[in-house]
Amino acid sequence: MPRPSDPHAKSRLLEAAERVFSEKGLDRAKVEDITTQAGLSKGAFYLHFDSKSDAFKELLSEVLAHLQCRIGEAKDGNLPALNQGFEHALEVWLARDLAMFEFIWKNRALMRITLEGGRSADYQHLIEHFASYAQSETEALLRQGVAAGIYRSSLDVEVAAAFIAGGYDRFARQLVRESKKPDLKKRLRELRWMVITGAGTPELISCLQQLPAEAERGDSMPPSESAAGPVAASASAVLSKTV
Amino acid sequence: MPRPSDPHAKSRLLEAAERVFSEKGLDRAKVEDITTQAGLSKGAFYLHFDSKSDAFKELLSEVLAHLQCRIGEAKDGNLPALNQGFEHALEVWLARDLAMFEFIWKNRALMRITLEGGRSADYQHLIEHFASYAQSETEALLRQGVAAGIYRSSLDVEVAAAFIAGGYDRFARQLVRESKKPDLKKRLRELRWMVITGAGTPELISCLQQLPAEAERGDSMPPSESAAGPVAASASAVLSKTV
DNA sequence: CAAGTCAATGACTCGCAGGTCACTGAGTTC
């Protein structure tokens, strides 16, 4: 005897909420804007959410949980990847970055609100918490690299982590404001190259500079670099022994 | 015959506004909170400001103008400083960073709202605009350094600038949330060292590693670094000729 | 088809906070 509810009602509301929140922020978004865009009434909204900020929380926590997961995976998957050779680890690194930033691009409206702390007072801590999580995971990654002899032992790991996390953070903040999709792979390869040249040992860097620039695969060199001969595997040889 | 106004009224209101805005953000701050804290009435507030957001704008634009000024100076003063030798330029660099971050620390409450875009929808563009300004100025600085032979010519200046601006940005965002003042000079020296090792030519780096770690002056080396002999002036010699 | 359920509606309530303005009285001038 029950009347079945529209199974799409809640998701339509969430989609509309995403649009409205990303335009106006939590405080200035009106529940009626959301319901109008979703083609539903105010009452329907309160059938699915306790309050305006409840819907907001649902949106944010979804995204942040996903990202946090990815970053954790990156660290935990790093050592195993290193054991299969440095070249392999490089590719895994790029693939993970790519997956993460593809996700950010796909959810850029939401990510933008997230990065801007919901443009509201109550949610800044979420993004700050996430940022410091990212930074500490980066730190762990760097320590692994130092231990493996990939990064200079003179590196101030803490500062470098803040720096690198900051670089990725800046990229993300730019990305969510972009209107057409940039070449993520290219940008991320450049970022990775910055990290390597900034933190890598001289031997690592000179080895990598010998690698052929197979731009279309996932290699470390920025395409602008003029590559010398194909000394290829030497880099991973140099490094895999140190692990 | 006129009754003279309390000359401190407006500044008391601005101070109170700073406190209230930094706690609640623009949208959630109440005018009455501000006036209560300032020990004045609501009416007095509207004697000095057209609206709540008017007061907010006055606070933000003050800070941003100041910062923008400093960054501009940094770029414009760089070439002259380089002409007096690299060592000198290094000190000027640190001094400027220090002045900037001292300012940020002193105005951390306000800076925090600023960095968080006022926790309101209308002012995000201000901070984004500022960030991209900082990035482009960094890019210009890097180009000067590359031209002077200090930074590697293979450097992707645009990406590096985003990275470095991101690093400073991250530091600023952490600083404004700190409750007791960290050793700014130390942190900034570390940041500078990151930039140098990340972007500098190998010759530059090895030269600098020879410099004695006169930690108390303004030198480039992170204190942890164990310094070799006092080859001091060689670095600036190497570089001053290239300028 | 009658009875019953419950998703959905939207007019309504209500508290809140931005902004106003008639009034007060401190200080000034002559």
Place this chain on the structure above:
DNA sequence: GAACTCAGTGACCTGCGAGTCATTGACTTG
């Protein structure tokens, strides 16, 4: 000390928008 000015006051007005709830009617079940 009378007249005057204007910074400052705070009760009040007002619009807005979050959240409610009596009502509707689509759909199920027997």
